[in-house]
Amino acid sequence: MKTLGTCGLLLAVAGCTIVPGSDRDAEPGWFAEDEQPDAADLPDVIKTHTITTAILDQKQAPAPELPDALADSPENYDYEVGVGDVLQITVWDHPELTIPAGSQRSAQESGNLVHSDGSIFYPYVGKVHVEGMKVTEIREMITKRLDEYIESPQVDVAVAGFRSKKIYVTGAVGSPGTYPITNLPMRLVDAVSAAGGISDNANWSQVILTRGGKEFRLSLRDIYQNGNAAQNVLLRPGDVVNVSRAEDNKIFVLGEVSRPQSVPMGRNGMSLAEALSDTGGLDEREADASGIFVFRKAQPGQEHGIDVYQLNAKDAAALVLADSFQLQPRDIVYVTAAPLARWNRVLSLLVPSVTALYLGGRAEDQLGSD
Secondary structure (H helix, E strand, O other), X not given: OHHHHHHHHHHHHHHHHOOOOOOOOOOOOOOHHHHOOOOOOOOOOEEEEEOOHHHHHOOOOOOOOOOHHXXXXXXXXXXXXXXXXXXXXXXXXXXXXXXXXXXXXXXXXXOEEXXXXXXEEEOOOEXXXXXXXXXXXXXXXXXXXXXXXXXXXXXXXXXXXOOOOEEEEEEOEOOOEEEEOOOOOOEHHHHHHHOOOEOOOEXXXXXXXXXXXXXXXXXXXXXXXXXXXXXXXXXXXXXXXEEEEHHHOEEEEEEOEOOOEEEEXXXXXXXXXHHHHHOOOEOOOOEEEEEEEEEEEOOOOOOOOEEEEEEOOOOHHHHHHHHHOEOOOOOEEEEEEXXXXXXXXXXXXXXXHHHHHHHHHHHHHHHHHO
């Protein structure tokens, strides 16, 4: 009887203090720093939100305004010649001044190369510096100098080879590589199209534009689906466009679901309902449907560090709210265990020890009686 009483006491104490596995606990002191006696007072790191029917009335958040560094006007665009470009200069009625492009020579091969010092050589004109000049400015300069030798020369200047200015397209596109900037403005959509378009595993909601050592986040989805032309920025020489891959943006589904795992977000994003469905749904024997949580790192500048969103799905109709709740990359979805399931886990750990104590007590009683 003493042994049984001791076992019962152990079960009662263990059931209150030892629950295997993790659980949602918003009480202070859940991280190690709070346990230090000399630790400074820390602000609350968790802010809890409840997923309610108000989410059904929410509209898609507008895309953030672009910084001034990306706000180029297409009306101001005009190509400037650079080192490595090839110019095609034509003087009408004076074939001796125009190098013909024969059947075996392209316009790029027969044109005037802009040398490393930014200059070209042209008959009667001599060596002239053209780097950084527009085609119209070069034409006016050559016309003015030829006017000393030819009466009313008619000059045409065009860029036959665009080699000096490039942009780089990487990531989930058909043909990643280097692409030249020409006399036509190149925007984000133009660059992606030149690179073969986005691939099937692309996350078109996240395009990283690197310019001057700074990163800017753009969205092809906002351009194509919402017609937001502001996101279709004008590219500059040296820009790097990286279309993120969908598998790089994952959702982690843990806790009492059929198949806890990481789930890659699709091209159109992922809702909470989709994440639960892709992992087999709630484990009906173990899960506490009132404790479905989404953990998300807070935005920079917030006083707290983690946003926690809770959905109570005791009523299955609440899963409609889960379908309206859009997840973000690296979100953690956690489904808590029901109280009975946690208690059963405690018992599964203690029963072997209790059984051993009970059997050991009986053996001692039998030895004493002998």
